[in-house]
Amino acid sequence: MKRKSGLIVRIMCLLLVVLFAGCTTGNDGKIDNSSNDIKKISEADAKTELKSYVKKINPDTASPKRDIDSGTIDTKAELPDIDKTYPLSVEGSNQIDAEIFVSPEKAGSGKDGLFNELAEAFNKKNLKIDGKTISVSVRSMASGTGLDYISSESYVPDAYTPSNLLWGKMLESQGTGLTTIADRTIGNTGGLLMKEATYDEIMSKYNEVTVDSLVKAVIEDDLLLGYTNPYTSSTGLSLLTQLMNHFDSSNPLSEQAVNSLREFQKDLPSTLYNTLQLREVAKNGSVDILSISYQTYINTPEFKQYKYVPLGIRQDSPMYVMNTASAEKQQVVSEFTKFIAEQGNQDTASKYGFNQLDDYEYKLEGIDGATVTSIQKLWKENKNGGKPIIAVFVADVSGSMDGAPINSLKQSLLNSGKYIGDDAYVGLVSYSDEVTIELPIERMDSKQRSYFTGAIKNLTADGGTATYDGTLVALSMIQEKLEEVPDARPIIFVLSDGETNEGYEFNKVAPIIKSLGVSINTIGYNAQLDELKKLSAINESATINADNDDVVYQLKQLFNAEL
Numbered sequence: 001m002k003r004k005s006g007l008i009v010r011i012m013c014l015l016l017v018v019l020f021a022g023c024t025t026g027n028d029g030k031i032d033n034s035s036n037d038i039k040k041i042s043e044a045d046a047k048t049e050l051k052s053y054v055k056k057i058n059p060d061t062a063s064p065k066r067d068i069d070s071g072t073i074d075t076k077a078e079l080p081d082i083d084k085t086y087p088l089s090v091e092g093s094n095q096i097d098a099e100i101f102v103s104p105e106k107a108g109s110g111k112d113g114l115f116n117e118l119a120e121a122f123n124k125k126n127l128k129i130d131g132k133t134i135s136v137s138v139r140s141m142a143s144g145t146g147l148d149y150i151s152s153e154s155y156v157p158d159a160y161t162p163s164n165l166l167w168g169k170m171l172e173s174q175g176t177g178l179t180t181i182a183d184r185t186i187g188n189t190g191g192l193l194m195k196e197a198t199y200d201e202i203m204s205k206y207n208e209v210t211v212d213s214l215v216k217a218v219i220e221d222d223l224l225l226g227y228t229n230p231y232t233s234s235t236g237l238s239l240l241t242q243l244m245n246h247f248d249s250s251n252p253l254s255e256q257a258v259n260s261l262r263e264f265q266k267d268l269p270s271t272l273y274n275t276l277q278l279r280e281v282a283k284n285g286s287v288d289i290l291s292i293s294y295q296t297y298i299n300t301p302e303f304k305q306y307k308y309v310p311l312g313i314r315q316d317s318p319m320y321v322m323n324t325a326s327a328e329k330q331q332v333v334s335e336f337t338k339f340i341a342e343q344g345n346q347d348t349a350s351k352y353g354f355n356q357l358d359d360y361e362y363k364l365e366g367i368d369g370a371t372v373t374s375i376q377k378l379w380k381e382n383k384n385g386g387k388p389i390i391a392v393f394v395a396d397v398s399g400s401m402d403g404a405p406i407n408s409l410k411q412s413l414l415n416s417g418k419y420i421g422d423d424a425y426v427g428l429v430s431y432s433d434e435v436t437i438e439l440p441i442e443r444m445d446s447k448q449r450s451y452f453t454g455a456i457k458n459l460t461a462d463g464g465t466a467t468y469d470g471t472l473v474a475l476s477m478i479q480e481k482l483e484e485v486p487d488a489r490p491i492i493f494v495l496s497d498g499e500t501n502e503g504y505e506f507n508k509v510a511p512i513i514k515s516l517g518v519s520i521n522t523i524g525y526n527a528q529l530d531e532l533k534k535l536s537a538i539n540e541s542a543t544i545n546a547d548n549d550d551v552v553y554q555l556k557q558l559f560n561a562e563l
Helices: 043-057 114-124 143-151 166-173 196-206 211-219 234-247 255-265 275-282 294-298 327-341 343-351 369-382 404-417 446-457 467-484 506-516 529-537 551-562
Strands: 088-090 096-102 132-140 159-161 178-182 189-195 289-293 306-314 319-322 389-396 425-431 435-443 489-496 519-524 543-545
Touching: 043 467, 043 506, 088 114, 096 114, 096 143, 096 327, 114 132, 114 327, 114 343, 132 327, 143 166, 143 234, 159 166, 166 178, 166 234, 166 369, 178 327, 189 196, 189 234, 189 294, 196 211, 196 306, 211 234, 211 255, 234 255, 234 289, 234 306, 234 369, 255 369, 289 294, 294 306, 319 327, 327 343, 389 404, 389 435, 389 467, 404 446, 404 489, 404 551, 425 446, 425 467, 435 446, 435 467, 467 489, 467 506, 467 529, 489 529, 506 529, 519 529, 519 551, 529 543, 543 551
Parallel strands: 096 132, 096 159, 389 425, 389 489, 489 519, 519 543
Antiparallel strands: 088 132, 159 319, 178 319, 189 289, 189 306, 425 435
């Protein structure tokens, strides 16, 4: 089975790919807007045009100055205000109210809103404990995000129901006091979704679709597999944990397991935050194989022509109560869990896509929470298959960024530096109407980190905005570094307000970016996000709105996944 387009997963974005806005070129390649398609050119032609454009741009090179960022990684400070970013989806108002963190596939909307409906029905019953009426409040968030709030003690609910038990194991290993009320509230599985042709070809060569056959297919270069970020997503964490156990069942943290992970990951695409984003990306029809839960699969019409193969541990939504909750609130959680278990409510769950495939079972024997946490860290260190990263940050320092935007941009860059591995190669470009190479690409050792910090702190805003000129210079720097480090994975991060009024325009640079295949993640500050989305969409990358309250946490997850 040869690699072909029908087997390649193009899951390199974190948000839905957007349609390109219209652009046309003028005679000089400068600003013009009206064509829909990106012109296709060869890689050789792209490199030739890139050199020509960068020569015309003629970027300056700054004299680097060293500085020290005295800040430390503070998980608690990075988390956003919970009421602004994750408001209650159900707010109980009875005399004793217990708040529950609920994973989004059961606390969202429509058929993803089961626990919201059950909570509202439970609250209307006005049950009593010691003569006091009881209720529950529901707060929807990804399982990994809930763990971050709880483990950092930034905000501790009365109860927590993630998608699977791995998150509870991790909390226990970190010293969080919690008690299991139920190993299962509703049934679900994680697994892989694949097109019929993909499934048939794997079956034809390997006679089965299992973790073993998928690992062989990936390592033998027959297909690429996309899965979600195991720091936030239960399906991603479950699949990763099963993979590590497959690599070495006696010790999933062994050198043998790590080497197998590197081999497996060497050509895989970037990772998404969570399954809900993966579902949105997949709707464009270009995805052939991806990780997803069965409940999501069965409720997504676009997936009806796909095969679903359950893998990893079950996703049965255990219910945990925090030991810090009062005895009365713990009893409320227990009563709500009993309410969920009532046959009528389980029937509703089944109608919403839960409680299916109950004959599927996979157990990870002997793996505790500390091991799962270590598996996450090993993934971060080895997710690129041992390949180094080449990352160039492109900072908008035009006049429109003056004040709060440039200050926020600088803080974002300083924060990001803490999540860049020592083996990464990093550079920095700034642009207004002109472009400056603030920091040439070098390995991110202590010396480069100090130069990176110094360059960031010295950024000031003034002048026009030549976003695509800055991007071209970053792309040129990466191409030169790839000659020295040919196996590296290149990434560009553009931090901007999205406004472009100088230099080359989208239509002229897009074919070069497309042909060279470099991911460009964009981060918008008081931004015209549509313009930034066009840039990210060229090679299916992420756009993040830095004006949101959770930007620091979003960037942390982006850099965890990318760097």
